[in-house]
Amino acid sequence: MPFQEDFLIEQFMDRHEKDVKYNMGETCCHSLNLNELSELTGEKFELDQNVRLTYGSIWGTQSLRDLVAKIHSNGEVQLTAENVLITNGAIGANFLVHYTLAGPGDHIICVDPTYQQLSSVPNMFGADVELLHLDAEDGYTPSIEKLRRKVKNNTKYIVLNNPNNPLGSVISTEKLTEIIELAEENKILIVCDEVYSPLFHSSKQPKSLCQLSAQGIVTGSMSKAYSAAGLRLGWIVSQDKELLRQAASRRDFNTISVSIIDDHVSQYILKHRDVVLKRNFDLCRKNLTIMKDFIRSSNGKFSFVHEPEGGSVCLLRVEGVENTNSFATKLATEFKVLCAPGECFGVPGTLRIGYGNPTEDLIEGLKLLELAYDIMFPA
Numbered sequence: 001m002p003f004q005e006d007f008l009i010e011q012f013m014d015r016h017e018k019d020v021k022y023n024m025g026e027t028c029c030h031s032l033n034l035n036e037l038s039e040l041t042g043e044k045f046e047l048d049q050n051v052r053l054t055y056g057s058i059w060g061t062q063s064l065r066d067l068v069a070k071i072h073s074n075g076e077v078q079l080t081a082e083n084v085l086i087t088n089g090a091i092g093a094n095f096l097v098h099y100t101l102a103g104p105g106d107h108i109i110c111v112d113p114t115y116q117q118l119s120s121v122p123n124m125f126g127a128d129v130e131l132l133h134l135d136a137e138d139g140y141t142p143s144i145e146k147l148r149r150k151v152k153n154n155t156k157y158i159v160l161n162n163p164n165n166p167l168g169s170v171i172s173t174e175k176l177t178e179i180i181e182l183a184e185e186n187k188i189l190i191v192c193d194e195v196y197s198p199l200f201h202s203s204k205q206p207k208s209l210c211q212l213s214a215q216g217i218v219t220g221s222m223s224k225a226y227s228a229a230g231l232r233l234g235w236i237v238s239q240d241k242e243l244l245r246q247a248a249s250r251r252d253f254n255t256i257s258v259s260i261i262d263d264h265v266s267q268y269i270l271k272h273r274d275v276v277l278k279r280n281f282d283l284c285r286k287n288l289t290i291m292k293d294f295i296r297s298s299n300g301k302f303s304f305v306h307e308p309e310g311g312s313v314c315l316l317r318v319e320g321v322e323n324t325n326s327f328a329t330k331l332a333t334e335f336k337v338l339c340a341p342g343e344c345f346g347v348p349g350t351l352r353i354g355y356g357n358p359t360e361d362l363i364e365g366l367k368l369l370e371l372a373y374d375i376m377f378p379a
């Protein structure tokens, strides 16, 4: 069996999530229930009682794939259902992409820090995964020069995450274009996890990789911006139909398809995408202001590693604390506040906070975070 390392963030969250009172660790914009969705959209979700509870279309229904294709299209690039494969969450999409592409002898460059799955899974399939550190001097986005120095003869693909989890940094269209040029010169593919898209908080929204590159492979889902992680529904989008065919063929051997009911609920949400996104942009904007006020009044105890430009998470530096794993564990068990330790992303001394959580959780959680710090690390 190939070696598979532990998935640190998923295990930390699972250990503490159910017992905390204030959850600032969750990365999704606060999940919605069907009643709240009806109120937001002005239309009740009704499952067509004639929908047969069968496997349905293995690739996802035509209507759902049309909706996902539309999200990833723009004036210049019109994608269709044929460019979309529906998967079991973005985690299923990422797994399938790496399962399809990575193998022994392949060199893969993956941004760091990021969601551990993106480096760990290709590594499990026997590829040599090299991390490309994201540095402050580059705005925590890939430096073209640093990237160029990592390219080898056997580099097969580059893995990006836009917006980035845990940093909240955003790769601009211009930078993406430069990465694509470098990749094309060297016949390298690019995979971009866009699960936090379209949560971009500054005025300039970057294009999706699959709009910019005919070989680009994008993953996404209903979990973060659409507040429906419980559906476990995601997608792979690419202009490269052969790549999608190969991924679908591998998927036949594990999950086959997603639930037909989840497919229908996703269609309902995506049809009302604008109101759901407005609710979540407003939530993130309000909570980010609270975060900034908290940081300002903390007198240097907490600071942004990078002030987030996109997504629903940010990384906070905790002054003078090296072992944030033990701090986050105490916060969860004794103060009933959940924050994810930076150690889960290879960044000790930091905590990851999800600012798409309910505002009350954030207000109370931040108060307790500071109280815990003052008690545990007196000046």
Ligand SMILES: Cc1ncc(COP(=O)(O)O)c(C=O)c1O
Residues within 6 Å of the ligand: 027, 088, 089, 090, 091, 092, 094, 115, 161, 165, 193, 195, 220, 221, 222, 223, 229, 233, 234
């Ligand atoms: C970057 C990234 N990719 C993928 C996922 C998994 O998302 P999903 O719930 O759609 O499987 C997460 C979840 O936190 C994530 O942060």
